Amino acid sequence: MAPTLSAGTPAPITMPTERSAGCPFDPPPELGPLREGQPVQPLAYPGGHTGWLVTSHALVRTVLADPRFSSRMEFRRPAIHRPAIEEMITSDRVPAGMFIGMDAPEHTRYRRLLTGEFTVRRMRQLEPWIERVTDEHLDAMEQAGPPVDLVAAFALPIPSLVICELLGVPYADRERFQHDTRVAMTLESTPEEFDAARHSLGGYLRELVLRKRAEPADDLLSGLVTGGELNDEELTGIAMMLLVAGHETTANMISLGVLTLLAHPGQLAAVRDDPSLTENAVEELLRYLSIIQFGTQRGALEDVELGGVTIRAGEVVTVSIPAGNRDPERFDDPDTLDVTRSAAGHLSFGHGVHQCLGQQLARIELRCAYPALFRRFPTLRSAVPIEEVPLRADMNIYGVHQLPVTW
Numbered sequence: 001m002a003p004t005l006s007a008g009t010p011a012p013i014t015m016p017t018e019r020s021a022g023c024p025f026d027p028p029p030e031l032g033p034l035r036e037g038q039p040v041q042p043l044a045y046p047g048g049h050t051g052w053l054v055t056s057h058a059l060v061r062t063v064l065a066d067p068r069f070s071s072r073m074e075f076r077r078p079a080i081h082r083p084a085i086e087e088m089i090t091s092d093r094v095p096a097g098m099f100i101g102m103d104a105p106e107h108t109r110y111r112r113l114l115t116g117e118f119t120v121r122r123m124r125q126l127e128p129w130i131e132r133v134t135d136e137h138l139d140a141m142e143q144a145g146p147p148v149d150l151v152a153a154f155a156l157p158i159p160s161l162v163i164c165e166l167l168g169v170p171y172a173d174r175e176r177f178q179h180d181t182r183v184a185m186t187l188e189s190t191p192e193e194f195d196a197a198r199h200s201l202g203g204y205l206r207e208l209v210l211r212k213r214a215e216p217a218d219d220l221l222s223g224l225v226t227g228g229e230l231n232d233e234e235l236t237g238i239a240m241m242l243l244v245a246g247h248e249t250t251a252n253m254i255s256l257g258v259l260t261l262l263a264h265p266g267q268l269a270a271v272r273d274d275p276s277l278t279e280n281a282v283e284e285l286l287r288y289l290s291i292i293q294f295g296t297q298r299g300a301l302e303d304v305e306l307g308g309v310t311i312r313a314g315e316v317v318t319v320s321i322p323a324g325n326r327d328p329e330r331f332d333d334p335d336t337l338d339v340t341r342s343a344a345g346h347l348s349f350g351h352g353v354h355q356c357l358g359q360q361l362a363r364i365e366l367r368c369a370y371p372a373l374f375r376r377f378p379t380l381r382s383a384v385p386i387e388e389v390p391l392r393a394d395m396n397i398y399g400v401h402q403l404p405v406t407w
């Protein structure tokens, strides 16, 4: 049932989603005034529920760090209409092992099994291999000659190959899982399309788990199989979560990051002239772009006071990562891309116990991809006017559908 708001509380708004035509890299313009005036704002969720939208950096962190706000799937009610996800949540068909939708102690148990696989040290060991894969894709681009779609030729295959290698998923099967992931992520997918994609991916990964059981190899999934703590359902859920989380996110950061640098030639020149700025530039692009564009959800397990309002038990809170990352209280001149600033403390990988498990891997891929691309093609530019690049306004993960480039 829709909770009633106390007297004096502003009327609920719907989630701002429209970006300004002038700058596709800026979040929807309504978020700024909301953050300055009403950083905990009543939000109308699809289906008639009322919950909250949190927009300041400090309060986003507060929510994400507070165990009174649950991550359970029933609270991951999207702030914008996503029929497939809404149906999945209400029908209680959440797959086993998907610990992004769990609280302690279940979350802790699963996450502990994986933490060791994603340490900085482990990820650094992958670095030479990631560099080689990156070079091979640049070779292929060079051979094909311009124009090339950077998404298909570079931004998608690299993270996809990397997560496959890590998990032990045959890359040759990529068409199937890339298609299923795309359907699962598109806002417009119907419940039927979403279910079909999930079943197809689940069936595929379940078979793979059985194969790893029969013939373990030297990969993450085999390690989890032989560790003996997880059943086949849990292993399938974990593999699905990692495969989905591991390639669309980084792929969009690569392509949208390249487009952003092309649109900010001074910033591109600064990193090109001083490669020691690369790590900074990657953090700044993560902050500036905030590709998890509609935020992430939590549910109050009890009444909680937040920013002067009472969130009632059971209400859903959406924290806006884009709004938090553009908060002038936290970052000076937040709407300016500045690769020389320290963007440490950005929220693009979340915060608290659910903070992104794959963040070190993503960082290594990004630190490798941007410089290698601009080194190989110093004259790289968009092959179409920037306003014509098709943007992923309709996807939970912001980015570009295609990015035709030339050099």
Ligand code: HEM
Pocket: 071, 099, 100, 101, 111, 163, 241, 242, 245, 246, 247, 249, 250, 253, 291, 292, 296, 297, 347, 348, 349, 350, 351, 353, 354, 355, 356, 357, 358, 359, 361, 362
């Ligand atoms: C630029 C790339 C990426 C971005 C922006 C990103 C962003 C995020 C964010 C915001 C969360 C927190 C969600 C929440 O609190 O509800 C998260 C969680 C997660 N991410 Fe990432 N991610 C990226 C890459 C990756 C990669 C490469 C992997 C896998 C290898 C991955 C695996 C995960 C997992 C498993 C979780 C859930 C962690 C948990 O619940 O404990 N992510 N990510």
